[in-house]
Amino acid sequence: MMRPTIKTVAAEAGVSTATVSYVLAGRTKGNGSGISPATAQRVHAAASRLGYRPNQAARTIRTGKSNLMMLSLTMLSDPWSLSVSKAVGAAVAPAGITPMILADTDWRTAIKRQGADVIFIDAAERPGDAELLAELALSNNLVVFSETLEPQGFDVIRSLAGDSMDHAMDHLTASHTKVAALTTSGSLTASGPTRYRAYVAGLERAGIEFRQDYVATFEKDEVSAYQAAVALLQVPDPPTAIFATSDFAAIAAVHAAERLRLAVPDDVVVMGIGNTMAGEVMTPSLTTIGPTDFYAGLADFLVERAQDPTKPHQVLEFPWRLFVRDSAPGAP
């Protein structure tokens, strides 16, 4: 009943554990140690006869490598997260790495319990996070997505929004004056250059007066975003353009509009942020700003880091641009 170990296999094949280890690691020939094909054959036969499976924990303790990539994704249902997951899934396969997602779970506690060759963290905005990450980085290989953090023993992925948010707002204000914002409730009071701030600045640049009833906020879930969008589109003298601060919110806004029998983009145009796959393939396809090749680029970087954790830490920036698609076409 006991699960067979390398020892059992060695006994069964009549060789030493070292030989089994070598054979199973595929270093039979050409490499440093030469194991005769006959022996290798015997070992393989014994292993499969016994149903031997290597013990990952033992291997990890010895080599220091777990062949695991951990992705902490704060809001799994967000298309952003799903895009990351999909891209990573494709990238890790050839490297023999298993991607594991930590969903909606608090990485702050989970990482202490579970290690991996590389750990990606998609949100670290809470006070004290910077210090905590610096500490965790001493014994973990971290890659953090953040607009504000600086690398401190870990890598930082940053989207180089540059002036693309301004472009997005200008794109909307070029043909619309009733431009609303759909944003998270937290963003109104957050400090620093936020997406919401770009909205306010965009209005100002276009000489459009700010209206409080054109600002709708939601919590971090689809239902909340959807309801906020429905309410937004039903205010007296409703907006004809919506600047949503994520693709996920933008998609909810499109659905809300359609639900209210408003056509997108004819009755109301919608702009997202993130350039997710979900926005790209939906109907109407979503006009959005976001990084180019972000998901694949991130995935490749993570794989590289998992394989070589020694390289100096860096900031990896993905420049943004505006993707004009159907939900908010250009001026006629």
Place this chain on the structure above:
Amino acid sequence: MMRPTIKTVAAEAGVSTATVSYVLAGRTKGNGSGISPATAQRVHAAASRLGYRPNQAARTIRTGKSNLMMLSLTMLSDPWSLSVSKAVGAAVAPAGITPMILADTDWRTAIKRQGADVIFIDAAERPGDAELLAELALSNNLVVFSETLEPQGFDVIRSLAGDSMDHAMDHLTASHTKVAALTTSGSLTASGPTRYRAYVAGLERAGIEFRQDYVATFEKDEVSAYQAAVALLQVPDPPTAIFATSDFAAIAAVHAAERLRLAVPDDVVVMGIGNTMAGEVMTPSLTTIGPTDFYAGLADFLVERAQDPTKPHQVLEFPWRLFVRDSAPGAP
């Protein structure tokens, strides 16, 4: 630079590694081994001073417990998967277990590489899967979701659809005669009692003639389901009721209808399968059939299994019922 071990801590505190282990496991007093509070204090101080973190791999190799739960979810974007993930996330917290999701990845290869205290597999329909699972179950604690598999060293989660699919169809045919099906392309040719078959039988029971153009199929992604639904609603003499074989397809159908300026449920009613949270909270809320308390029940079962893997394997069945909500209300 080296990550501190139990040995480092022992040296720092001036005690032995055994004492450190005891203290850090929280067995200071009352339990078998009595460690003086003073010593415990010293050890804790040393540990935190050094930033000590236990090595999970080493602990796992010794105890055989990883405190890990693995969830293999075939289609992560499906609300079914997201519901499972959410329920599990809530259930594991008090148990000190970390849930890891294997998304869109092939469990067949991944499980051999990575173990966990319990592994949930949401789809095992390929030929040979039954045998493979039986083999993997020798060294893994598996819980498999399947309508057809029997437990062979692993547990089986099954939804006891019973006659609820018939109820669902009867619910639709009670007030509609133009009832269409939205199903996966694979289901048309699959053997056994499928959801599609329930559709055909339901029509027959109601004396409604089967129409080929009322059967729309999609591949396993949202876009495909959405497009299939759009096409379905645009056939000449379009259906006024849609029987979708998953909540995910049903949600796509609702969006498709709204996109075409058809009101749900006034112009077309939609029925899903699965009773997911996404369907429950959407607007209009989704009429669906599915198990009661499934997600929480599954999550609790998984936690239980993770903690006590010795219990005899069983089939856990979740009886289904019809949830009449807004997308397909009852006959007036």
Place this chain on the structure above:
DNA sequence: GTGAAAGCGCTAACAC
């Protein structure tokens, strides 16, 4: 009360 030591399954020098 505390420590010494064995050993979990595996890998990698190094010896033969």
Place this chain on the structure above:
DNA sequence: GTGTTAGCGCTTTCAC
């Protein structure tokens, strides 16, 4: 070509 052996970091029995 193949075997011996020393650990990796941790838990736990048993002796002091």
